[in-house]
Amino acid sequence: MDGTEGVTQCPILPGQTFVYKFVVDRPGTYLYHAHYGMQREVGLYGMIQVSLPPGKREPFSYDFDRSIILADWYHRSTYEQVVGLSSIPFGWVGEPQSILIQGRGKFDCSTPGIETGLCNATSPECVPYSLTVVAGKTYRIRIGSLTSLSALSFEIEGHDMTVVEADGHYVDPFAVKNLFIYSGETYSVLVTADKDPSRSYWIAAKVVSRNSDTPPGLGIFHYGGNRGHEPPTDPPVGPRWDDAAARVAQSSTVKALKGYNYPPPQKADRVIVMLNTQNRVNGHVRWAINNVSFNLPQTPYLIAYKANLLQAFDQNPPPDDYDSEGFDIFSVAKNANATESDGVYRLKFNSTVDVVLQNANTMNPNNSETHPWHLHGHDFWVLGYGSDKFDKEKDPEKYNLVNPIMKNTVAVQPYSWTALRFRADNPGVWAFHCHIEAHFFMGMGVIFEEGVDRVGNLPSSIMGCGLTKASYKP
Numbered sequence: 332m333d334g335t336e337g338v339t340q341c342p343i344l345p346g347q348t349f350v351y352k353f354v355v356d357r358p359g360t361y362l363y364h365a366h367y368g369m370q371r372e373v374g375l376y377g378m379i380q381v382s383l384p385p386g387k388r389e390p391f392s393y394d395f396d397r398s399i400i401l402a403d404w405y406h407r408s409t410y411e412q413v414v415g416l417s418s419i420p421f422g423w424v425g426e427p428q429s430i431l432i433q434g435r436g437k438f439d440c441s442t443p444g445i446e447t448g449l450c451n452a453t454s455p456e457c458v459p460y461s462l463t464v465v466a467g468k469t470y471r472i473r474i475g476s477l478t479s480l481s482a483l484s485f486e487i488e489g490h491d492m493t494v495v496e497a498d499g500h501y502v503d504p505f506a507v508k509n510l511f512i513y514s515g516e517t518y519s520v521l522v523t524a525d526k527d528p529s530r531s532y533w534i535a536a537k538v539v540s541r542n543s544d545t546p547p548g549l550g551i552f553h554y555g556g557n558r559g560h561e562p563p564t565d566p567p568v569g570p571r572w573d574d575a576a577a578r579v580a581q582s583s584t585v586k587a588l589k590g591y592n593y594p595p596p597q598k599a600d601r602v603i604v605m606l607n608t609q610n611r612v613n614g615h616v617r618w619a620i621n622n623v624s625f626n627l628p629q630t631p632y633l634i635a636y637k638a639n640l641l642q643a644f645d646q647n648p649p650p651d652d653y654d655s656e657g658f659d660i661f662s663v664a665k666n667a668n669a670t671e672s673d674g675v676y677r678l679k680f681n682s683t684v685d686v687v688l689q690n691a692n693t694m695n696p697n698n699s700e701t702h703p704w705h706l707h708g709h710d711f712w713v714l715g716y717g718s719d720k721f722d723k724e725k726d727p728e729k730y731n732l733v734n735p736i737m738k739n740t741v742a743v744q745p746y747s748w749t750a751l752r753f754r755a756d757n758p759g760v761w762a763f764h765c766h767i768e769a770h771f772f773m774g775m776g777v778i779f780e781e782g783v784d785r786v787g788n789l790p791s792s793i794m795g796c797g798l799t800k801a802s803y804k805p
């Protein structure tokens with residue numbers, strides 16, 4: 332299990348201690364975070380770096396290893412946000428006030444209604460993040476995004492970055508000026524400090540894919556020995572927020588490094604097409620997959636399966652497809668109403684499953700959004716991206732079955748589709764959901780089960796909720 336509240340365990344209650352044990356079986360860069368309510372958004376997260384065993388070497392070289400977590404930051408509490416999201420009329424969370432680089436950011440003090448206590452603060456914790464580099468040296472920078480909403484473009488002014496790792500897998504290296512990064516993803520890039528060392532350069536993280544008024548997150552790429560400490564002048568402009576083609580082009584360039592990955596099975600046993608729509612359920616604004624909006628049950632699935640409490644959730648599985656024939660992904664749906672369920676996609680153990688994420692118009696005209704989808708418990712191969720409506724006959728012919736990258740988070744762009752493949756070889760119950768905090772809360776997720784009969788006895792310490800609460804002894 333992976334500690335997902337409502338899926339594999341009950342929440343850890345205030346004052347409780349819970350110990351997770353896991354086997355560290357693969358080098359790379361990973362993220363961890365709370366999965367209860369919207370706690371991740373308020374900072375309960377971090378990065379895990381797994382080094383190679385002694386004697387082994389990475390397939391690239393660098394002098395120093397650094398890491399940066401990107402996040403976004405709201406002034407309103409998540410409790411207030413949750414009230415808005417679950418109310419009629421609907422109250423959207425809006426754009427964040429800041430983008431944070433390693434926990435540091437700034438905000439526009441002139442925004443009406445903003446909490447101004449910190450405006451123009453000069454205390455050390457308000458100083459931007461600064462990465463001091465030695466001229467001529469190469470840095471591996473591990474970048475992870477844990478934003479609650481924002482897709483970002485990350486760049487270091489004037490310096491190319493070579494992408495070498497994605498979600499813990501080695502990438503066939505390629506150079507970029509700016510790295511598009513979605514919530515839940517990690518990348519490693521190599522950067523050589525080979526520019527004029529007498530000045531500093533911006534590190535910038537700018538919102539893309541939403542027409543956001545959030546100021547870019549800014550840090551400083553600082554050449555050591557630069558006594559001037561002059562901040563750089565104008566931050567880089569970055570790519571246009573609505574240039575989805577540039578984002579797809581970069582995602583499509585991420586391929587597995589030869590010799591370090593294995594290719595996917597050439598055929599799938601099952602194909603699940605998942606239409607992503609914004610809907611109404613009983614007057615509430617929600618997100619739905621194939622017209623089913625997801626709710627977490629009171630009793631976590633893993634506990635319900637193992638304790639034979641199947642009444643804990645809907646035993647009808649959600650549909651494997653939607654009625655694509657009459658569905659126009661480019662328009663507001665004629666009927667925006669969806670149903671709610673906590674049903675499960677039960678997968679045959681060790682089978683190969685394809686998921687095609689199909690994006691569509693929201694309930695607002697001429698609007699479709701980017702969604703970063705994250706799969707628990709597995710890595711998947713990214714088979715391909717395409718615009719418009721997925722064509723079941725023609726599009727699979729274009730899949731990359733030779734060197735697709737394996738990842739655990741992938742974006743689906745506006746009015747587009749993304750296809751992925753995974754092996755259902757990890758016994759248990761696993762969430763697959765949009766990594767935008769508010770969207771998962773609004774029902775944008777599904778649950779997979781495979782081989783749950785192979786899971787051993789569960790510790791009673793995870794059972795303090797739902798149908799097992801009454802017999803729970805802390």
Ligand SMILES: O=C1O[C@H]([C@@H](O)CO)C(O)=C1O
Nearest residue numbers: 423609693694695700770773
């Ligand atoms: O879920 C969302 O709701 C708003 C908007 O569509 C309705 O206010 C928005 O931008 C989302 O991503």
